[in-house]
Amino acid sequence: MAKIVKKERLSADLVRMVLEAREIAETRKAGQFIVLRINEQGERIPLTIADADAKTGTVTIIFQEVGKSTRLLGSMGQGDDILDLAGPLGKPTHIENFGTAVCVGGGVGVAPMFPITEALKEAGNKVITIIGSRTKDLLILEDEMKAVSDRLLVMTDDGTYGQKGFVTQALEEIIKSGEKVDIVVAIGPVVMMRAVSEVTRPYKIPTVVSLNSIMVDATGMCGGCRVSVGGKSKFACVEGPEFDGHQVDFKELMMRQKTYMKQEHESLECFLNQALKK
């Protein structure tokens, strides 16, 4: 059981929640995630630990309301209990002083990017951060990111804030400007991570992406989360979620994410109908 200590809406469909989870807060490392199950009928959903406070014994999650489970979660509030919370899961990000690190976060991916950016900065890297979103209202964590970066670039698809364009454009400009980039870490929609990997590939810049394949147990028991990396099958929950972006079969990942599209619609519809009745 985990209590919701604080809830805050960051934008129309993005929610930040602070959860009581002392031991997870004490042991988690950048790049790790939790799995939660809201209630007895609930499914197990993975969410990255966006931040944690060992002193207060809390972890922060930031999630986008996309379907039934995330909407139900978004409808809960301070003081409510989440039935099950397990973590920290997944391998922590490999952190060291690489030299110059570019951190690229897109959409809700900025949330999982935050603890990694912070850790890279603490390890002594020169950190250049690029964050982006479709439009101004969807941009999150700008101040937080600024605080842990040497330089922060903001991109919006529609130009309502920062520069107009995709995060990949900003990345390409940095590389072309002659800046020696030692590592790129990218988290966001799969298409974005694929595009970032394509930008860095010709320059042979090591590129780390965080894969959000569909998970069930997240302990390595079911293999549902498997992704193809360098032609080999990997279990994202225990061998990842971070992998070499130049090796990942993004096309397969995107199609596998659609496995339950039909059921997800049905589930959401049921949920919305019930909500209407109430």
Added chain:
Amino acid sequence: MEAKERMQIPRQKMPEQDPKARGKNFDEVPFGYSEETAIREAQRCLKCKKPSCVAGCPVEIDIPGFISLIEGGDFIGAARKIKETNALPAVCGRVCPQEEQCEVKCILAKKGDPVAIGRLERFVADYERNAGKVQVPKIAVSTGKKIAVVGSGPAGLTVAGTLRLLGHDVTVFEALHKTGGVLVYGIPEFRLPKAIVEAEVNYLKEMGVKFVTNYVIGKIRTVDTILSEYDAVFLGTGAGLPLFLGVPGENLNGVYSANEYLTRSNLMKAYLFPKYDTPIVRGKNVAVIGGGNVAMDSARTALRLGADNSYIIYRRSLDEMPARKEEVHHAEEEGIQFHILTNPVAFIGDENNWVREIECQKQELGEPDDSGRRRPVPVKGSEFRIPVDTVVVAIGNSPNPLVPATTPGLDTGRKGNIVANEETGLTSRDGVYAGGDIVTGAATVILAMGAGRKAAQAMHAYVMNGKKE
């Protein structure tokens, strides 16, 4: 009653759901004995002076002892007799491979049908539970020793129960949100109702065993950090790593490991979707690869999820199938179609990455291999395709590597299994014991429990005298 008279009684049948009807629901298949049939079956037992059946039971239940009590109508007494050595009779009575263990050794099996030991065991356990007569046993005075158990499968539950009885303070850590291991996530409801597993766990809770769920050892805490707080640790983390075939197309949509398929259906109750949130693909043409209990469970689950055709694809012949005969029989009755001597060589998908066909190759049996079973040899030019929309790969599991990988100095074998002494469960680390599937590789419930019992006794000696046994 004379022995002759006893031997004339036929083995009592256990009524079960009609095969047609049960293929559409998840209710338990057999209904169990009535009091009368149980007594009648108990009368068949000759109460041998040197009972050979007992030697076939890995936990040496006093079989003639409990059967005599049934014959005398003392069902509660019979249940308690069993519980002296087996804490989970309602489970074992249902899922033990009795035909290879206790029953095959029964003297009556030489000439005809053995006593239905498993059915009787299940009957008394159910009787006791349904009558609300389950009694929490007297716990020995507290020893002040703290024991940690990792994993809540049959091995872990046995260790927890045994050590708690002896007065130790026992905490079980479980990675998932529910306790029971394979009993809750793997074996389907129609073979082992989850309410029974829950009742067994509740019994341990009443005895004072503490359970911590959602707690992945190797992640939130390591074995070493546990050892700084506890006097001894038992590792019962099971064989939870699914194996795949390594053939092309295995990552297509609609291709599952049996673990995922069964976990979605059992643990997450996807068969009740959308009342429960976890989805599952309800395939119309489902192929299950493998020939063990896990494969039978998957094929029968597929049928209950609405498949028109549910196939078993197995590379050897029916005789070599490792599944229990009873389960193969149940599967056949329900209309599962068997493609034996057949091996998949590739999965073929459509443009959206969905599996559509399996390319198979016929096999013939050659010389026996390491396992003593005849090796399947591919028949050239025998390739053919089966149209499918769902595939479940059930070719086995290997030990879960999370704990071994995070415990320095813990010796593991070639297949990643933890190396432990067969008699005591002691590993290469002081105070660290292990048993069940994590040591033996995927085996059986009763063997996991047997290993748990032995380890518990050794752990007791160790924490009380600092003695390594």
